[in-house]
Structure formats: structure tokens, C-alpha cells
Amino acid sequence: MAGVLVLGEALEGAAAASTLEAIAAGRALGGPVAAAIIGDGAKSAAQDAIAHGADSAFVCEGGLGPEAAAAFAEQTAAASAPRVVLGAKALLDGSVMARAAYRLGAGLLQDCASVALDADGRLTATRPVYGGNAMAAFRASGSPAAASLRARAYEALERDDSRAGSIVPIEVDAAAHTRLRVVERVRRPQEGVRLEDARVVVGGGRGLGGPEAFAQLEELARLLRGAVGASRAACDAGWVPPSYQIGLTGRTVAPDLYLAVGISGASQHMAGCSGARDIVAINKDAGANIFKEARFGVVGDWRQVLPAFVDQLHELLSDR
């Protein structure tokens, strides 16, 4: 039976967390799951993929770009004739799912929160639309159908090293497929915990009024061993780098605690943090949308609320 093809990537020899999430989604659909893994150390990442639920894998070694990845997707789809193609929305540069779907003549639903098969075996999915202001459900009219998954929508399956499956290397003529040439990569050194991995995230918004306030958020984050993020408004204002942006078009975080300061809670922002277990908000406007999703809230000026909050925390956490 034609099954699910999961497009995935290797990061330094291990399967990306988002790839394992997509495999879990594929397994939830039933049917055999073939994982197509591209990247440096794809072969060992394929072992991860199988241990985490894939039934077989295709591998393409090397740090290749999105164009080669699309060609790889095409070749693996030709070999596996999938009914459904899944992958992380952010796979490689974020364009690969769209490239692959177009080449396969498959419709693509982006950033899905859930996927399933209906009684007739057609792909169904739910996804936020209108910036998270609405939830939509779709049903595929034909096959193959493709869906990209939002980060953390699925949890990776438990590792089981007794699982076995075939691993098939695929040659991709990368030179023939590659027209984009990366001339330079500029990475900002990351201090402390990565946003995505942080158990506590402190987010700052336009209400902070300027870049200086973020020093206080950084201090708070250090105290809670967390990381600092921001709304798009704070990033666009240049108060913090774009890599701080949480939301629809920024990073997706799912910490235990998200502490939002001076953030209104626009749906596009919440799209990136609604997976938090608990949200706590400090905002001077009692009607701010953030209070629709917060467990605790203080209606007040962060300039007074935050320093007192931090002082009290120091005291409470002095035993740590």
C-alpha cells in the first residue's frame, strides 16, 4: 500500500527534531512511513528516523540546498509513490515543502496543526489561517497530497533501537539542480539557552518603549534559566535582532512558562507561543488580547510591576 513520505533533514549527523515530529505525524496516519533524509550525516540520521518510527529511509548525503532537496524529494516520491507527503514547515530554508509539492503536482497545506485520513483515505488537516484569527479544516480532493507541519504540533515517538528498516542511498546531481549560490553565512552568536529549547521564555513587546528595557528581561531570563524573545513590533523597531521574533513568521516556542511583558497578544504573535503550558502577562491594558490566553495577569505599568516582581523572585529563589 502506498504510504507516507516524510521529507526530513539531518543536522550534524542526527535527525532534526522537526523531522522526528513529522515521522510521528506520519505514523499517526497509519500506513508505512518512508523518511527521505538530506544533509550532513544523513545516513546516521536515517537510523534515528527508523528508531523513531519510520519504516524505511532514503538518504542523500551532504549539506545541499533547497533546490537539491526538491530534486531529492522528487526522486524519492517516484520510488515510493506516496499518498501523503509530510515535512516540517521550516524544513531547510522553509521552501522545500512548497517546491516538492509543486513538482509532485500535489496540493500543499502549510503549517498544519493536525493531519488525519478520512474514511476514504483522503488527507484531512487543520491549520490556523488569517494570522491565527481563524482555524480551518481541509480535505484533499486527490492524491498525493502534501502537508507541512508546524513546529511542536506532534511529539516525536519514543526511540526504539530494535526497529529495523532499509536505508537506500539516492544520488542527486546537486550541481545540475543548484542555481542559488550561498556566498556568505552570518550567524549571530547565541548566548544561553536556545529559544526553542527554553523551559521559560520572557517576551518583550512594543510596550517596553525601547531597547534598554530588554536588559531587565535578560536579567529575569538568567534568573529563571530561560531565554528572551520579542514581538515583531519590538524587532521591527530595532530594539532586538530579528532572531528574537516569536510568532507566525518568527520562532515557535512551547515552554512551560511564557512571560509576556508589554505585548498585546495579537493572533500572529500568539501563533508562536500558544503551545506554552502557562502564559503570564504584564500589560497596562486590561482588555489586551494576551489576557485571553494567560493564566495569571497583572494590569499595570511594567516599569513598576517588573522590578518588584524580579526582586521578589530573587527572594523566592534564593534557595536555588
Added chain:
Amino acid sequence: MKIAVLAKQVIDPETPLSAFKIDSDAKRVVTPPNLPPVINGFDEQAVEAALRVKEAQADVFIAVITAGASFAPDVVKKPLAMGADQLVLIEDPAFDANPNPLFAVDVLAAAIRRLGGVELVIAGRQASDWDNAQVPVGVAEALGWPIATVCQRVEARDGKVVVERVTPDGHEVVEAPLPTVVTVSNELGNARYPNMRGIMAAKRVEPTRWSLDDLGVQPREPAFELTDLRLPETAKLTEFIEGEDDADAGRKLAAAMREANLL
């Protein structure tokens, strides 16, 4: 050099939540009364990127392509007022159906071909109605051109395009041969406001109107049927922490969070 910018008219994404309504039976968003639509924000930034290319070199012509079921004339003219040279409108009820990105790709790719001589297509990273983030990739694939997505800087010179792509932890500089497609993101910076002269000039420009027939494109069935559309549920009831003053509330918040095992 001829640049085509893809710009979509959308419901204002900053529509207050209280005005954002859904007709669940019709499975569509109710156009908010008294709130005019806007050009998709990223697409205004695509126009901005094209204008910056135009300012950096001689002989750049900017054509904006907008496809949709119906248009607010003043809204779709905004790119002209910003400084674009031509506006191509493709108005057809087929766009009124459920989201159908592959159909948009057919239409936009055909319009780019019909314009002739386009070397650079600039689009937004995603449209803030259905957040599909896939039409420009489809257009590039249909034309057989490369595409660089999510750019914060676009330069075109010597037969190639040089862009800065936004990455999760910084950016990368990428080169591609022309013709090519790029999409831009908000990191590009704000789009300029039209000035009075631009607005007056835009009034005098008659948009170019093409039909599906002109383009030789047939409507196509959407690959997915929309089966449900609803407002998201928010079930959380916020416990508001109060104090004698804001500082006191801050202290009590810490205590309450500790109590609830959030710290």
C-alpha cells in the same frame, strides 16, 4: 530591467478581534464593514524592494500584478502611488472560491509571461489571509526560475540578483542568475508612504486589465476542499493579580506563580 511585483489585496490583518467575524455556514470570513482592505503588508515591502532596485540603477520598470475576485480601486493603486510604473489587474470570480494557490500560480505565471521581458519577480513571503506561503515558489517552478525566499535585502546587477535571506539565527547572502523570483520579509524595513505627487500620478494611470481568457488560463479545482472555518477557542480564564499599587502587584504575582508551581 523589468521587475514584476506580485501584490495581493487582503482583509486588514490588524482588524480588531471584535470586528473579525466568520460566517461558518458559508465557511468564509465576513468582510469587516467600514474597514477597507489593504495590500498585503509583505507585498508593500516587495514594492519597496523593487523601488530600491530602481533607485540604485537606471532603466528599471516596475509592473505590479494583482489578481483577485474584486478590488477596492484606491487600495490596489497604492503601489502606483508608491512609484511603480504599471498595474496589471486580473479580476475574476474564480478567485472567490476556497484558497486555491495552484490556480493563483497558473494566473500569475501566465501574467508574467505575457508582460514579457521580466527578469526579476518580487513577492511577499506570505499573504496574510490564508498564510499559504507557497504561491511564489509555485510561480518560480512554473517559470523554471530559481527562487530565494524570505529576503531582507534585494540587489540586482550584472545579470544576477544578490539577496540577504533571513535565517533563524542571522542571515545568508545568496546569489542567483536572472531571471529569478525572490520573496521579501518584514526585516526589509517599512515600505514608504506614497507622497502627494505619487498619489496624483497614480490617479492618472489606467490599470492594465487582463482576463483569464487573455492569459489562456482555465480555472482549476482546488486541491483541498475547505470543510470548516471557525474562530479559535480560547478557554483560559486569567487570574488577575492585584495589589496596593503596581509594585505590590508585581510582588504578589511572583508569590502566586510560586504557589501554582510555575516557578
